[in-house]
Amino acid sequence: MASTPIDTDAVRALADLLGETGLTEIExxxxEVRLRVAKSVTVTATAPVAAPAPAPTASAAADTVEAHPGTVASPMVGVVYLAPEPGAPNFVAVGDTVAEGATLLLIEAMKTFNPVRAPRAGRVSAILVNDATPVEYGEPLFVIE
Known part of the structure; x- marks a missing residue:
């Protein structure tokens, strides 16, 4: 089996792209050649300190959104686009009624624009992402009621 020399410039370019987009891995x-660059995320836990119960936080709200039956999650890692092209109106807005299968947004992954469609009919009650921002797999995008 012949070994392929490592293209250090390509590895550096992929690592720079991770930093620019906020993604944790890219392939x-x-x-002929397959490169995968990933960065590890370290989470440190601290011992709880006795204190009065805190007010609900954004993470608590996010947990509530993720548990909502109408939450539409990202099917892939990529960059979100809420409109079909720059300057065009968004596919949907909060309060809009959508039909099952209607395009909600596009996710660009590997220079391909992938439509994310409504899994059911309903009213868009929340848009949880901003235009041209990176998203992770499973990240909540919309809530349809």
Whole structure:
């Protein structure tokens, strides 16, 4: 089995892209060479300190949104676009009624624009992402009631 020399410039470019987009991993495949660059995220836990019960936080609200049956989650890692092209109106707005299968937004992954469609009919009660921002797999995007 012949070994392929490592293209350090490509690895550096992928690492820079991770930093720019806020993603935790990225993969590049040319058919002959496959590169995967990932960064680890360290979470440290601290011992709880006795204190009065805090007010609900954004993370508590996020947990509530994720548990909502109408939450539409990201099917992939990529960059979200709320409109079909720059300057065009968004696909949907809060308060809009959507039909099942209607396009809610686009996610660009590997230079391909992938439509995210409404899994059911209903009213858009929340848009949880901003235009042209990176998203992770499973991240809540919309709530449809």
């Amino acid at each position: 590049y495949d040319t058919g």
